[in-house]
Amino acid sequence: MSSSATANGPFGYPSVRRDDTVETLHGHKVADPYRWLEDPDSEETKVFVEAQNKLFFDYIGNYPKRETFKQKLTNLWNFEKFGCPFKRGDKYYYFHNSGLQAQSVLYQQESLDAEAKTFLDPNKLSDDGxxxxxxxxxxxxxxxxxxxxxxxxxxxxxxxxxxxxxxxxxxxxxxxxxxxxxxxxxxxxxxxxxxxxxxxxxxRDTDKGTETDSxxxxxxxxxxxxxxxxxxxxxxxxxxxxxxxxxxxxxxxxxxxxxxxxxxxPExxxxxxxxxxxxxxxxxxxxxxxxxxxxxxxxxxxEWDYVANEGTVFWFQTTLEAPKRRIVKYDLAHPEKGFAEVIAQSEDVLTQARVVNEDKLILVYLHDVKHVARLHALHTGKDLEPKELPLPLGSIIGSLSGRKEDKEIFYSFSSFITPGSIHRYDFETSKHSVFRETKVNGLKADILETKQIFFTSKDGTKVPMYIISRKDAKQDSNNATLLYAYGGFNISITPSFAVTWLNFIQHMKGVVAVANIRGGGEYGQEAWYDQGKLGKKQNVFDDFQAAAKYLIDNKWTKPDKLAINGGSNGGLLVGASINQAPELFGCAIADVGVMDMYRFHKFTIGHAWVSDYGNPDKKEDFEVVRKYSPLHNVQKDKPYPAVLITTGDHDDRVVPLHSHKLLATLQHEARNNAKPILERVETKAGHGAGKSTAQRIEEATDKFSFLALALDHHVWED
CATH class of the missing domain: 2.130.10.120 (Prolyl oligopeptidase, N-terminal domain)
Structure with a gap:
């Protein structure tokens, strides 16, 4: 038995079949009328995707500045991007993108001063990058x-x-x-x-990336x-x-x-x-x-991360009795001695440990979502000179190259509004130098600024948030604002240089806010990660909604001008938040999100996420996810903001069925919503990694076109 819904609502949503699939989970009857969308290879699913994509692209075609946005973004994106050099054998290597190449190219050099030669160019491996x-x-x-x-x-x-x-x-x-x-x-x-x-x-013999098998x-x-x-x-x-x-x-x-x-x-x-x-x-x-x-x-x-060893003595970075991590050593020849502390846990979160020049231990710490890099002696843990690597205040180390046998290190850093540079430190001469600077054509960094504030969440927890804007932005409640967060899997969201956001800020006079909510690793496992997972997952949504309220209360924006965005676990964050507090937002963009919290563990690598979400096959865990699962908490009492759900047809991490099922449910239940509920499905794309530059520019253009229409924001300045 099945029934077919007709095209409905002011946006003419496509007809999507609803069937009578029902199952009983831990005493609860659960309808799943769109389970057929779990088969990515069925003709019916393909028709669904084609119809939804057409509806989306027809809608954003109404944004008059779409091509202008794309042109400006392409111009900003077109700058040389260099990776840190690293030595392997007797040669140096580094990644480089001339600006708009689909993928970065790996180059080889005989020395740092020698001519660079192409070693591996992924762009030659496919026609479309x-x-x-x-x-x-x-x-x-x-x-x-x-x-x-x-x-x-x-x-x-x-x-x-x-x-x-x-x-x-x-x-x-x-x-x-x-x-x-x-x-x-x-x-x-x-x-x-x-x-x-x-x-x-x-x-199943399917195209790699389109299967759903566990x-x-x-x-x-x-x-x-x-x-x-x-x-x-x-x-x-x-x-x-x-x-x-x-x-x-x-x-x-x-x-x-x-x-x-x-x-x-992480354990x-x-x-x-x-x-x-x-x-x-x-x-x-x-x-x-x-x-x-x-x-x-x-x-x-x-957690256990190998750092180095000398003979039978091993050094590890660990959370053993140290939720913010410390350095310990262990002797295989004397296991009875156990783990000996070399460097104790500090107030800051240890994020990276690297040994270079035989016995120099570089430790990178996160202090209020900003990096500090300190040098220590491997054997004693004592401070070395220089005590810290030179870093501009408020910046983040993007990469650090150097091994135990290397006499030098290279490290790059950046911030929200500066692309940064690559620095070199020579341990033999104790000389620090700027190895390479990055310049971005068209970026007006002098008119931009970043502020870090702390807001208070529902339970009184202080949560940091970065606000990036033009210096002339007024707190008059009229700014089109994008609020971004992640909140899961012990992942810290640190400042990063993103020309997509800067294009929105510079040319559309928008504001971007990045909230470092719980569930991440910004303040360590005990204080931050553990407080945002399993039975405490609601803290993540509370933090995010408190961030929105801060922006509104402090007149950065107002609900009709506030858009929210997140990807993967952050897509779940957006999905849960629009169900719980739709009145706070004017637009919501959920990328590759985990939306079906009853069945996420049944597909590809989804079973690995029980660490954060629990196992829905267990009643106590099911009762937790039942309260926030985006698919199962779609409501009818309040109007939704404009919603855009994005996914990729080759996403074999968070499979597209999550997005499809939530979209179909929202379009059915909120079919008369005054604002659109749409989906964008990228072809030949997965969870996010590996996308070509052209794909990234197109995706960003489409998303910000949707945002502009949803927020009725038509401000533009060249």
């Missing part, structure tokens, strides 16, 4: 380069190997390795092969170069099929550090393999599956 470099790893000697390519934004990668010397074979092996996902590429120091993680091939039974493999993938050796397979595994070869090449990962939970198990003992046991000086595992930590009690 939708094949991207997802992961890579150089062998210790620098002779070999393994790299994973993603097509259309899928999380699946095909792993290739090439030699790095000029004139050597670019395709070292005949066939790439397939079905790798969420993996590093870690070489043994003899250049013979590398470790990587992969899943079994999905049962990803389980990940395993760590060793690939010996020059041999077929069928001969790859299983090194480790977690007992639980939903667990994942990561691996890192130690600095000296004598050990393999393995972490067992339980979903997205991990820690195992170490001693290659010498294994080789002695097997009688072979090569990797086999007969590893002897040292189970250093066999429980999910803390």
């Amino acid at each position: 939708t094949v991207s470099l997802n992961t890579y790893g150089f062998s210790k000697s620098g002779k070999f380069f393994a790299y994973g390519l993603s097509a259309s934004g899928s999380d699946w990668v095909s792993v290739h190997v090439r030699e790095t010397q000029p004139g050597s074979k670019e395709n070292y092996e005949e066939k790439p390795l397939e079905w790798a996902k969420f993996t590093g590429l870690e070489w043994t120091h003899d250049d013979k092969g590398f470790f990587y993680s992969r899943y079994p091939k999905p049962e 990803n389980k039974n990940a395993a760590l493999y060793y690939h010996k170069i020059g041999t077929p993938q069928s001969q790859d050796i299983v090194i480790f397979k977690p007992e639980d099929p939903e667990h994942m595994v990561g691996a890192e070869v130690s600095d000296d090449g004598k050990y393999l550090v393995i972490t067992v990962i339980r979903g997205c939970d 991990r198990k820690l195992y170490i393999v001693d290659f010498a003992k294994t080789f002695a046991k097997t009688g072979k000086e090569e990797v086999t599956g007969d590893f002897e595992m040292i189970k250093v930590v066999d429980e999910f009690t803390a």
